[in-house]
Amino acid sequence: MATQVDDKIVEFDVRTDEMLVNMGPQHPSTHGVLRLVLRTDGEIVSEVTPHIGYLHRCAEKIGENVTPRQWIPYTDRMDYLAAMNMNLGWAMCVEKLLDHQLSEKAKHLRVIISELGRIASHLVGMGTYGLDLGTFSPFLYAFREREKILDLFEDVCGARLTYSYITPGGCTADLPDGWLENCEQFLQQLEPVISEYHTLLTTNAIFIKRTCGIGLLTPEMALDYGCTGPVLRGSGVDYDLRRDGEERYTEMYDGYAFEVIVQKDGNYPRDHDYPSVPVDAVLGDCWHRFYVRMLEVMQAIDLVRQAMDRYRSAEGDWGIPIKLTQKLPKGEVYLETEAPKGQMGFYLVSDGSPIPWRVRARSSSFSNLSVTHELCRGIPIADVPAVVGSLDVVMGEIDR
Template sequence: MSVVIGVARTDFEKLEVYQLAERLADLTWRIALHWDQMAKATLGGQLIRAADSVGANIAEGCGRGSYGDNRRFAKIARGSLYETKHWLRRAYSRDLLDAGQIEQLRSIIDELAPRLNAYIRSIGRAACNPKTDTTDYGPRTTHMSTLVDDPRVIEFDVRTDEMLVNMGPQHPSTHGVLRLVLRTDGEVVSEVTPHLGYLHRCAEKIGENLTPRQWIPYTDRMDYLAGMNMNLGWSLTVEKLLKYEPPEKGRHLRVIIAEMGRIASHLVGMGAYGLDLGSFSPFLYAFREREKILDLFEEVCGARLTYSYLTVGGATADLPRGWLQKCEAFLEQFEPIIAEYHALLTTNSIFIKRTAGIGVMSPEMAINFGTSGPVLRGSGVDHDLRRDGEEIYTAMYDGYAFEVIVEKDGHYPKDHKYPAVPHEAVLGDCWHRFYVRMLEVVQSIDLVRQAIDRYSTAEGGYGEPRKLTEKLPKGEAYLETESPRGQMGFYLVSDGSSIPWRARARSSSFCNLSVTSDLCRGCLIADIPAIVGSLDIVMGEIDR
């Protein structure tokens, strides 16, 4: 690999140190633009001139025609950067900067300062002997090994050739058949582009050629790690159009099954996340307990992955005799094991270093990208459809006691003894998204126990399935439910026949994946699996 050095290059705009200087100048301009007239006329003018001077001197030095002049102007640029820092300190002491602006400025300056120092050191270091050759050289190409002696300089001042790295579609860290195209400069990722559609199966078009009950098996195959929750979402949407209300016993049965499905899904998320970061043991621990949940599901409906159990009207069958006792026994055995998961990952120092402060998503970013579920709550947004959704869905959880897992006022719920948040963690980072899922497992255990008690005392039937060819009333219905990965929505349009005119699914994972580009910009390649894994996506749901 080779790099172009010398002072006569006309493409100074491509220098990363110059691009950073431009970003700093533009940001200070936007900030000072909103100050009052007094602040603009005094401190604002000085700040903007100092910030503009950084990039201006880098550009002028590149066109001066000698190494000496280039180095001198680069040092003037460094002086302007220090002057900019001085005026920013004054602005902060006079309450002209808020916390968000400070963080933006700090991230640029922290990167610009070492790059500028390294750029100054690199100017004129050609392969010739500087003691005997005093000629001013034009553009020259040389290998990195002869350009500088200090390998640390290369990281900052040598612009490596941009590379496009394909991560997937077979990469184990992409959680399905997902292809991520990474644009990298060395180890730093400047752009991430997700490529979807490898698992597209025309699911929605198939839904427009089948009756609602016949489409239930296709919902299993969307989020195939939470098939019961997919069944529930579509069934409730059809019931909303039919204006049907399942019996009390059927509602409690659905809570049991949906929350057990949530536990099983989060166990996969936890185990696979550990695997993404190089830890194999959590994966085995998680699947050991998940298998026991699948044993219970198999006893209920005969399937272990694609269940088609919850259906329009209620469920395909009642819970088998003795099943509730087996479920309670599992919860008793499972609850103490959660401490092992926390020891393996949550409080593990290596895991914390790989996730804390990585992929930080602000509440505003989470909302703007339409994220939901643990991804949204991991950024501190208090929203859960089990509490905040439509009445037909929240009625299922009416009277149930549970906490929405979100950090409020600097702490998470205190209904159980949870591991402390490490000081390295930042709200909205990968660690918090993982932590929310771990705590939701405990909440689901509480919900299942309450549902078992209510189911045992409820009278009436569990909810017989509606007729396969029952005609639907004309109209449309849309409903979102809180699936393990977020808000899963189903839309149904009927023309009065037994087959929907339009069937549509709104994927929770799709919106959660859409934030990847912004979340990964500027991170290291090694952090991509940590960020993507923390989103816990399932491609079957995205592609459909």
């Protein structure tokens, strides 16, 4: 019997059998209810087939039976780790159809909220990635910090997970008194903690051994499969909708000082003191995807700070939501925003009534997950969680 591994034909003198193993939907490291069917030869995985649909809730169909503002809670439940960013995507899509212009203040408010959401999402992604690699503590440290973001969000809208805060037309409420000070205090706490995470994970020798050179995603492959977000930038493709997106979205970030986190000429933007890239790391491997996320957290902290400064001095209202039964103009729109896990697109077709005729969501996790079968071919079982974890998928967003 012979097996092809890395262009080499390996001969076995003992007859071995391949084994089909179900990883999930109830498995500690499949991030919810993802099911992977592994075809294994001993510990080596020869084929991985992801099965999805365990969390399907017909969200899109529901969207065709409720008004856009009523659908906001359903977007919360897509990427439930970054619900604010999901709200933002849908709200902007509806605003695009209505051609609704926001005040400066409302835009800065949205930047504050969505960048905090990005930090929260990346913290969870980082923590669970540690969990996938068998270290438990960073996960709890990450959740400790995330709790503080949830506290801030609770002060803003009363909810801790499904916020329904950003709505078409603006937000449901203005920031409460003293919130900006609390937020600044939190950011000051968070900044030094990030270097602890770098010690525990990014620069940890075992972590480097487990992630460098594993799950190599070439830029071409990433583009072919439609990967977006940190997965795409981890492969060295310089693309971020906050800079390269639609006018309506990029004008939110007009005048903000920020660089897209991507390796250019062998270097990442050095606006902070980051640990250097290990020698073993290859562009596009699990380590780089993780690293991009960590760097984006630092950048998001900067963005929140800038946005808070602007918010203080900005003119206008905080964005009064549209009427619940606002009639939508006839037509179709599609808008993508840069959510923490990638580009989240919403598609809306209206026939002139207050209720959309067609609603569709394009999830980044779905495209990101689709590379698993390419990345997991010929690697040991232990690396499957490492690869899937580095893609940082959320099943609620994939299944909708």
